[in-house]
Amino acid sequence: MMAVLYGPGDLRLEERPVPEPGPGEVVARVRAATTCGTDVKMFTRPYVSSVIRLPSPFGHEWAGEVVAVGPGVEGWQIGDRIRAGNSAPCLTCRFCRRGLQNLCENRMWLWGAFSEYIRVPERFLKVNAQKIPVGLSYEEAAITEPLACVLHGAVKAGIRPGDVVAIIGSGPIGILHAQVAKHLGAVKVIICDLIEDRLRIARSVGADVAVNVREEDPADVVRAETDGLGADVVIEAVGTPKTWEKAFELVRKGGMVLEFGGCPPGTTIMVNTELLHYGEVTVMGAFHATPRDFEVALSMIASCTVDVRPLITSRRPLKDIHEVFRSLVEEKKDLKVAIIP
Numbered sequence: 001m002m003a004v005l006y007g008p009g010d011l012r013l014e015e016r017p018v019p020e021p022g023p024g025e026v027v028a029r030v031r032a033a034t035t036c037g038t039d040v041k042m043f044t045r046p047y048v049s050s051v052i053r054l055p056s057p058f059g060h061e062w063a064g065e066v067v068a069v070g071p072g073v074e075g076w077q078i079g080d081r082i083r084a085g086n087s088a089p090c091l092t093c094r095f096c097r098r099g100l101q102n103l104c105e106n107r108m109w110l111w112g113a114f115s116e117y118i119r120v121p122e123r124f125l126k127v128n129a130q131k132i133p134v135g136l137s138y139e140e141a142a143i144t145e146p147l148a149c150v151l152h153g154a155v156k157a158g159i160r161p162g163d164v165v166a167i168i169g170s171g172p173i174g175i176l177h178a179q180v181a182k183h184l185g186a187v188k189v190i191i192c193d194l195i196e197d198r199l200r201i202a203r204s205v206g207a208d209v210a211v212n213v214r215e216e217d218p219a220d221v222v223r224a225e226t227d228g229l230g231a232d233v234v235i236e237a238v239g240t241p242k243t244w245e246k247a248f249e250l251v252r253k254g255g256m257v258l259e260f261g262g263c264p265p266g267t268t269i270m271v272n273t274e275l276l277h278y279g280e281v282t283v284m285g286a287f288h289a290t291p292r293d294f295e296v297a298l299s300m301i302a303s304c305t306v307d308v309r310p311l312i313t314s315r316r317p318l319k320d321i322h323e324v325f326r327s328l329v330e331e332k333k334d335l336k337v338a339i340i341p
Contacts, residue, residue: 001341002115003321005058008045011322016115021070024122028064028082032138033113033339034312035328036061036146037171041239041262043325048265052111059113059339060086063132063141067117076125083141084120085128085148085294086110101290102152113142114321116341128291133302139315139338140301143172143308145289147297150176150260153286154184157233157258161185166222166250167207169237169261170198172311172335175205177235177260179306182206186233190225192218195332201310219249230255237261244269253279260286311336 002016021027039059041047063083066076076082089096089104096104112118120129132141150173159165165181167174170193178189190209191202199210209225211218222231230252236243239261247257248271275281289297300306313334316324318341328334 001318002112003058003318004055005042005052006055008043011043011058011325013319013321018117019119021068021073021119022122023071024073024125025070026066026073026076026082026120026125027068028084028118028120029067030062030064030113030115030118030341032064032142033059033062033341034139034142035059035324035334035337035339037173037239038262040325040328044329045264048262051109057112057115059115060111061142061145062113062118063138063144064118073125081132081138081141082120083130083132083144083298084110084124085289085291086113086145087288088121088123088126088128089291091127099290102288102293114318114339114341116318128294130295130298133298136302139312140308141298142338143311143336144294144298144301146173147176147180147301147306147308148289148293149173149286150180151297151300152289152293153177153235153258153260154180156284156286157235157256159184159186159233162187163232164188164190164222164226165233165235166218166231167191167235167237168218168243168247168250169193170195170202170207170210171237173260174198174235174237175202175207175311175335176306176308177237178202178207179205181233181235183300183305188225190218190222190231192221197333198335201335205307205310218246222250226252229253232256233258235260239263241267241269245271248272248275248281248283251281253281255281257281257283258286259283262287312338314338315340317341
C-alpha cells in the first residue's frame with residue numbers, strides 16, 4: 001500500500017507490489033513516517049515543479065528496516081535500521097563543488113514515505129543514508145530531515161552566543177529552530193504563534209518568551225525584551241508573504257532576517273529600502289539541507305541535544321492518511337503525526 005499524490009487534495013491509497021532492489025539499491029520496510037509542513041503545502045496547493053512532479057509517491061520523512069539488498073551493495077544488510085534523506089546531490093556540478101549540495105543542479109529526490117515499503121536508490125546509499133543508532137526510535141529518526149533543514153538555516157543565519165533570536169511560527173520547524181538557537185548560545189529566544197498549545201510546547205523545550213499574536217503584537221514584545229533595539233536574528237517559519245514582511249519589524253539594525261518558510265510559487269513581498277540600506281539589515285533565504293546536515297541532525301537527535309519527541313502529537317495507521325491531512329489542514333491540532341504502516 002502506498003499514498004500517491006495526483007494534485008492538490010487528490011491523495012490516493014494504491015496497492016503496489018513490494019519493490020525489488022536493483023543493483024546498488026536496498027528496499028526498506030517503513031516503520032514510521034512523519035508528516036511535514038511541506039507535505040501539507042503539497043497537499044493543499046501547487047508546489048515547485050523542480051522539487052516534485054505529479055503524480056508522485058507522497059511523504060519524505062521516514063525510517064525503517066532493510067528487507068532486501070540488491071547486487072553490489074556494500075555496508076548494508078537485511079535487518080539494518082535505516083533512514084535516508086529525501087534528496088541526493090550529484091557532488092560534481094558547479095554548486096556541489098562550491099559546497100552548495102542543497103542547490104545541486106542534478107539532485108535526485110526520494111518520495112514515498114507514506115507506504116509500506118520504499119526502494120532506496122544507489123546514490124542515496126552512497127551520499128545521504130544513515131544507520132539508526134541503537135536505542136533511537138524510528139519515529140525520532142524520521143525527524144532527521146526537518147532538523148537537517150533547520151541546522152542548515154541556523155548556520156546561514158549566523159546565530160552566535162549572546163544573540164536574541166525571534167521566531168515567527170511555533171510549528172514543528174519553529175520549535176526545532178528554538179532548540180537549535182539555544183544550542184548555539186542564544187541568550188533569549190522569543191517565539192510567536194496563533195495557537196497556544198504550540199507555544200506551550202515551545203516553552204517546554206527552551207523558548208524563553210512565547211507570544212500569542214492574537215493577544216500581543218510580536219514587534220512590541222521584541223522591542224520590550226531588547227531595550228527597543230530588536231532581535232539580532234529573526235527567523236520566519238510560517239511561509240506566507242505577510243509573515244515574511246512581518247519579520248522585518250522585529251530585527252535590529254545590523255541584524256539578520258532568515259526567510260525560512262517557503263511561500264506559494266509566484267508570490268512577492270515588499271521591503272523598506274531604508275531598513276536594508278541605512279539599517280544594514282541582511283535578508284537571506286534557506287532551502288533544504290546538505291548530506292552533512294543530515295548526519296549532524298541524526299547525531300543531535302540520538303544524543304538528545306535536540307528533543308524531537310514533543311513534536312509527535314499523535315500516531316495513525318496508513319489507512320487513515322486522508323483523515324490525517326484533512327485534520328492537519330482544517331483543525332491544526334497536531335504538530336506532527338507519525339504514520340505507522
